[in-house]
Amino acid sequence: MALYKYNTSGVFSEIKEKPFKLERDIQRMFETNMSEIMGLEMIKSEFTIKDRRIDTLAFDPQSKAFVIIEYKRERNSSVIDQGFTYLSLMLQNQADFILEYNETQARNLKRNDVDWSQTKVVFVSQGFTPNQREAVNFKDLSIELWEVKRYENDSVSITPIRKSHASASIKTVMQNSPEFKEVTEKIKEYSEENLLKGKSDDVVELYESYKNAILNLNTEIEVKPQKWYISFKKANSHICALEIQKNGIKLTINVAKGHLEDSKQLTRDISTVGHFGNGDYELKISDTKYLEYIMSLVKQAIK
Structure with missing residues (x-):
């Protein structure tokens, strides 16, 4: 999407994109402005569990569910496999996520206070390939893609990539895979x-x-x-x-x-x-x- 500056003389001048040099800069921006950007509570940066590192752990106060945020470095890597790995990791280690929440937020959240069925993973990147976009285009898949771009006038655009209204169910595609079945049976997309x-x-x-x-x-x-x-x-x-x-x-x-x-x-x-x-x-x-x-x-x- 091209952006332009429109001056009082009626002349358009293009505002050129100024890509982030480091993915860490994107992560820092999101974590510092988590509530403003995504409406979430910031819980933990670089959260490690079972030898896996989660870039950002957040919590959605409306759905009462945890949100894992990952910042993509490789444009051609699979978002489906990584997304399901993190969803499965959370469902199998619920107590660790609750403990982290209570320690950082100084609250007494209990397992039953969390709606685990609305858990989701969000991938953030400066750009996604057509294959990555198509891979998450399922109506009941709790994996989202958010595209972020920075411009030379210090403006930033953050765009959640919308799924097609005609998208199929992930269950019809992954119905014979045990590892995917465990996640899809516990996590639901409501309509x-x-x-x-x-x-x-x-x-x-x-x-x-x-x-x-x-x-x-x-x-x-x-x-x-x-x-x-x-x-x-x-x-x-x-x-x-x-x-x-x-x-x-x-x-x-x-x-x-x-x-x-x-x-x-x-x-x-x-x-x-x-x-x-x-x-x-x-x-x-x-x-x-x-x-x-x-x-x-x-x-x-x-x-």
């Missing part, structure tokens, strides 16, 4: 289809109405299905979540207590009770009567 399965046509239609309304608030909003709900994000900022229920939808808005302007008082304060999704406000929805007004509430969470 809207999973969460809407078995729901009535009325509830599905209600969800589609609110989903489309939320997406229309900003072109950068993305749908991110989780285990129990569907999250809506802009970059790494969580905006709201829709929990599909039997007779309606529960909407959680990611606004801190005392900062939501709700003149109709449709929402309730959930800051002191357990709930899915981020934010201190929620409301139950059974129709589209207040759709426009509710979108004005959601819009307050967009940064």
